[in-house]
Amino acid sequence: MPKLGMEEIRKDQVIKATERCIVEKGYSNMSVKDISAMAKVSTGIIYHYFKNKEDLLLQVLKESFRKSHEQVMETVEPLRTFDEKLMKHIENINRVPVDNPDFYAVMLNFLGQTINNPEINGIIAKFFGNLRSYISQYIQDGIEVGRLQPEKAKHLSALTVALGMGIGMQWIVDPESFDIVDIEESYKEMIESYILLKE
Amino acid sequence: MPKLGMEEIRKDQVIKATERCIVEKGYSNMSVKDISAMAKVSTGIIYHYFKNKEDLLLQVLKESFRKSHEQVMETVEPLRTFDEKLMKHIENINRVPVDNPDFYAVMLNFLGQTINNPEINGIIAKFFGNLRSYISQYIQDGIEVGRLQPEKAKHLSALTVALGMGIGMQWIVDPESFDIVDIEESYKEMIESYILLKE
């Protein structure tokens, strides 16, 4: 077993274990010992690779957002037209709770810290900002090709993200309340009816 | 100072103090001692009136939702037509983050516990359910008077709530990202364009 170059392996191992702990026990009920047990390492190792628990948690959040972003890019970028991209993005957002419920669990847990932890708040703010800015780009494209009303552009990105997040949250809290696959159509329709795509 | 019949006074005092603690310190960084200091009572009194910290927290959440619901009812109920009601409801939802940021702080903190705490989850699920069901009633009314397309009704309540919550969350996390008073118009327009109100 290599002793050198373990850094990446160990960090990854610990971050993944922390994620699982958040999902299984929750942000506020999870000790460093729990994490080390889940990762099958000693507690000492954690402090060897991370400054402290808070540092580790921040890295977990960053990694979680990084992966989520990566996933979105992979599916959306290859598409050509702005409306394909927008609709794909909506699909992506809408399906997170089903496809990757752990992401939601992690995000909700961190969201609870946003009020009192500026660092976490900053990371989440940046993530939301990114989501909006991708959508803004598609919209810009749509305006440029003359198929979108410029006056609707201003809040569209925030509204699109809002719908996705709001649907996801309601569904995570109560999956019986509606069918999340079913609602996707309405989600798209609502956006479309608002921006009045011109043929 | 009276010694008898203090129950309601003390419970209220402690619940309010707990709310303040959640807002100022956060759900997971707040000790019973913090609460008792905030409420200017002894820790013992908290256990005299609440079974334990969890019980207290649940009551804080319930109380928070109760007040929020009350507030909504007061402004929406007096209105006559379904579209006035719906739009007022939207306004209400949209303004919570500005008018009552503490409510958002509390809710976000509890939302973070929803994954791992079935009791909290139940209370939040019920609250979201209530929000949707009020909207559903306005919509029913709208369909009955022939001014609303029935086929849009199915997900409208969830979508309306989603927009409100999603806007609020983004704004709480980053108030610089958009003007929340400004976005209200777009919020309403999006709903209206979807349901195609007939004159």
Add this chain to the structure above:
Amino acid sequence: MPKLGMEEIRKDQVIKATERCIVEKGYSNMSVKDISAMAKVSTGIIYHYFKNKEDLLLQVLKESFRKSHEQVMETVEPLRTFDEKLMKHIENINRVPVDNPDFYAVMLNFLGQTINNPEINGIIAKFFGNLRSYISQYIQDGIEVGRLQPEKAKHLSALTVALGMGIGMQWIVDPESFDIVDIEESYKEMIESYILLKE
């Protein structure tokens, strides 16, 4: 309901409740609140009639021994001959665990405090001393009527009490280990064979 002369009624009520608490929860797991709940009075009442918890407990122990002693006297005193008395006394001692298991529960609980609580130790010592001294009297009588060997008298009372207590304790701890009614015969035989009763 009389307000004057409540002292005896209340004291008795509280002492009985305390006894029940000791039996049901154990000496060291029982709070003043438990006692007041069991007695259906307020905690304040307890401090009105007893100096403090320790005082109350001492009175419970005394009362327990007083009742036990009373019971013994009632059945033994009417008898005539010393050997009838001795055997009846043995029967009495032997049957306490079955007839009055609460007494054993209470005594065992207090016995556990004897090492570290001189006051409790004193009361128990006196109780054991009493038991021995009654037996010594019967034996004196036996010697005087010439039916008992004087040289066996010295330790007989302690040995008789020892057998009774030792049997009781083993049986309380494990009632399956022997039949306590059955062992009485052997208990008596052992005493008889030792003192060689002359016809």
Add this chain to the structure above:
Amino acid sequence: MPKLGMEEIRKDQVIKATERCIVEKGYSNMSVKDISAMAKVSTGIIYHYFKNKEDLLLQVLKESFRKSHEQVMETVEPLRTFDEKLMKHIENINRVPVDNPDFYAVMLNFLGQTINNPEINGIIAKFFGNLRSYISQYIQDGIEVGRLQPEKAKHLSALTVALGMGIGMQWIVDPESFDIVDIEESYKEMIESYILLKE
């Protein structure tokens, strides 16, 4: 000071300290902090090696019985004849209160918990059962070599243990009441007169 492989050392250290605390302060007046101070370790270490206070106490009881049993075996086993063994066993039991008063202090404290703590009850029941079963074996041997009346065997072990325990308890509670070295002779005589050893 070594950092690895401390488990046995620490456990022993803590168990011994707990024993001392029970003797000096009593089962119900002794805090984990007292124990940790007595053992000269931090409170944390106690929870590192024992599940909780109750677990620790159970191990103390077990250890106490284990040592006592060991001691008995060492002195009794080398002996040849059943009556030598029986008498030695009686001597051993009788001398515990003098030779090892801590054992009695510990046992009495735990005995007080037997009514309300099934686990403690089980351990004590087993210990008493062991004591009886050793004696039963000597008796069997005596019957087989024809020097003991079989009909007396049934309760003899319980009666022998009863005498020993009963004497010890009375003496612990009031050492002035009789001379425990002196009573040993009578203890033995009582057993001998009962079983009528044939030459």
Add this chain to the structure above:
DNA sequence: TATGAATGAGGATTCATTCAT
């Protein structure tokens, strides 16, 4: 007499973090 509200010290237990090995 009687109540039960109120106190706060003290209880068991957990936990982030350090450090000798």
Add this chain to the structure above:
DNA sequence: GATGAATGAATCCTCATTCAT
């Protein structure tokens, strides 16, 4: 690099006792 023993402050909670009513 890696371990897990060790710490002790901080957590939640209980409880004997007091006292205004």
